[in-house]
Amino acid sequence: MIIKTDPDIIKGYFEDYSGLLGGYADKVILPENEKEARDILLEASAKKIPVTISGGGTGVTGARIPFGGWVIATERLNKIIEINDKTLTATLQSGVRLTELENELSKKGLTYLPDPTEPNAFLGGTISTNASGAKGFKYGPTRNYIKRLKILMSTGDTINIKRGDYFINTGAIFPLRLKDKEIKIKIPDYSMPEIKTAAGYYIKNHMDLLDLFIGHEGTLGLILEADVALGKKPEGIMSFFSFFLSEDDAISFVKDAKTYKAMSLEYMDANSLSLLRTKYPNIPKCAKGLIYFEQDYKKEFESEIVDSWTKLLEKHNALMEDSYFADSDKERAKLKELRHALPDAVNEIVKKNKMPKVGTDIAVPDKCFKEMLKFYKEKLAFSGIDYVVFGHIGESHMHVNMLPKTEEEFKKSRLTYMEFVKKAVALGGTVSAEHGIGKLKHPFLEIMYGKANLKQMALLKKSLDPSCILGLDNIFPKELLTQILQ
Ligand SMILES: Cc1cc2nc3c(=O)[nH]c(=O)nc-3n(C[C@H](O)[C@H](O)[C@H](O)COP(=O)(O)OP(=O)(O)OC[C@H]3O[C@@H](n4cnc5c(N)ncnc54)[C@H](O)[C@@H]3O)c2cc1C
Known part of the structure; x- marks a missing residue:
């Protein structure tokens, strides 16, 4: 040690x-x-x-x-214990870095399908935040790939559970048998929105106990080990970077594209493109929106698939001549670089402004997406603050990044964020779809669930971490723990 x-x-x-x-x-x-x-x-x-x-x-x-x-x-708990290409399962310690996992898997023609975007994340961190990546549109979040977890509680007890071992009901007291004792867990009874969400503990009626430990943000125990489901690497993947003359065209394209079987459906707004143009001057000046999508395919269907996407893009007035297409690993890597250039460009502005960005992680039900986007644009235009909007449009999940230049603009950005949160919650959305709540979004979670439900979360935590030492101030304010301890 x-x-x-x-x-x-x-x-x-x-x-x-x-x-x-x-x-x-x-x-x-x-x-x-x-x-x-x-x-x-x-x-x-x-x-x-x-x-x-x-x-x-x-x-x-x-x-x-x-x-x-x-x-x-956890960086020394980093063993890849087993990769089993028959059962398509890997047994991994929590400190395994995603990039190392992917390197090992690709030698065997395998892949970890949720593919959270940041390669330097550790498996334990991605389980603890229920991370998802660009391919979340097809494959969903980390949760869908966790088959077993070994968790060390702050009491020194170990919980080793497989998917399917235990099911729990909302509002019930669940007796969890440990090696030499039983603990009682009071399961909260709030309802989560039926969309992609990473806000607060995962609670559903008749849910798998394993799911409680996915997305707990380091508050319930130390994840030591996991069995994760793997997939076979597709025969081919094609990537499209398609520019549109108007935001409406881009959005109506997405509506149709959802019925196709893309792996990812991602969006960048006109401001994102302006920012990228400083480094990539070939981005067409008239483009007002970009849809970036990837499609896995079998070689025999390649031309059929290209044809059907081309027709759909033409139908929605995409700028065909100016758009980018890649079907080799090398070309796709270039497009990936272009996609990653946006967060880098945002970070450079943050450094130049010497002010933190204010970035959202809100998702809403699909039927409310257009209304939410309109709300974003109106409020942002009114605020006068620089911003970019990009993200996982296939899941109605956008990241609005406000880029304040002064303390006053920073305060205004936080107020604008609060307006977004209230609107999204009123539409049945979530205040965090993939990043979690951490220490920065307590007020937003309170708007989503109310104080009484935050207290239920604190009680749940206390039943698994009785001395209340783990991940304090993550998900809810630590003062709630003091209140329930009194
Ligand atoms: C450029 C960039 C792009 C990103 N893109 C995405 C994206 O597309 N989708 C997405 O979901 N996120 C994204 N993220 C956010 C980030 O990568 C994820 O939240 C990731 O899951 C964090 O993993 P980590 O190992 O770095 O965790 P950390 O930041 O170290 O910790 C995150 C949380 O996990 C807990 N934790 C870590 N290890 C354990 C463990 N073994 N047991 C219990 N708790 C643990 C910590 O206590 C903390 O609460 C991005 C970040 C960057 C910088």
Whole structure:
């Protein structure tokens, strides 16, 4: 076990991609096995020392940033235990980096289908946030691929559960049998929206207990190990970068495209394209929107598939001559680079402005998407703040990134964000579709679920982490725990 205390070395663990500042901890501990991790948690529980679990640090909500206590960093729990190409299952420790996993899988012609976009994330971090990637349109989030989890509780007990082992009902008390005791978990009774969501604990009637531990943001236990479902690498993947003359054309294309079997359906607005044009001047000047999509295919159907997409693009007035198409790994990598250039360009503006961006992660039911987009555009135009809108249009899930230049604009951006949240919740949407709540979105989760339901979340946490030391201030304010402890 490695213990780091040098402030210059451990400060890297006090940040992620949220821009949240001020994190601190006494030490960062890197356990190398289950026993070491258990010893740390038992000592921390006995002394009531807060523990923050750290994965790859690519989160965007401040969830891995500690405010006191100890950090358990998982980078030494990084074994790929088994890749089984018969059962299409991998057994992995939680500190495995996605990029390393994908490298190993591709040697065997396999892939991890949810493919959360940021390759430096760790498996444990992606399970803990229920991350999803660009291919979420076809494959859904991480949750759909988790077959088993081994979780170390702050009490030192281990929960080792497979999908299908236990089912739980909302509002019920679930007796969970551990090795030498039973704990009672009070399951909340709120209802989640029936759309892609990563806001708060996953709660559904007659749900699999395993799902409770996916998307818990490091608050219920340390994920040690997981069995994940794998897929076979498709024979071919084609990527399209299709520009449109108007936003309406792009949106009506998406409506039709949803009935096709694309892997991803992603969007960039006119402001995103303007930003990218500084680095990629060939982006057509008249383009007001981009739809980026990928399609997996069998070689024998390649030309048929290209034909049907071409017809659909023409029907919706896509700029055919100026759009990009790639069907080789090399060409697709170039398009991927172009897609990734947007977050980089946003980060450069953030640095130049010396002001954090205010980025949303809201999704709404498909039938309300147009209304929500119109609301975004009206409020953003009124605010006068620079912004870009991009994201997972196939799932009615957009990221609005507001780019304030002054303190005053920053405050205005937060107020505008609150207006978006209220509108989305009124439409039956979620305040976080993939990034989670972390330490930055408590007020938004309260609007979505109400204080009483946040208290239910706190009670649930307490039943699994009785000394209340894990991931404090993630999902709900830690003061709620103090209130229920009184
Ligand atoms: C450029 C960029 C693009 C991104 N694109 C996407 C995207 O398309 N989709 C998406 O969903 N996200 C995206 N993200 C966000 C981020 O990659 C995900 O949230 C990812 O799941 C975080 O994983 P991590 O290992 O970095 O976790 P960290 O940031 O280290 O931690 C995140 C949370 O997980 C907890 N945690 C970590 N490991 C464990 C463990 N072993 N046991 C229990 N809890 C644990 C932490 O305590 C914390 O609460 C993006 C980020 C960047 C920077």
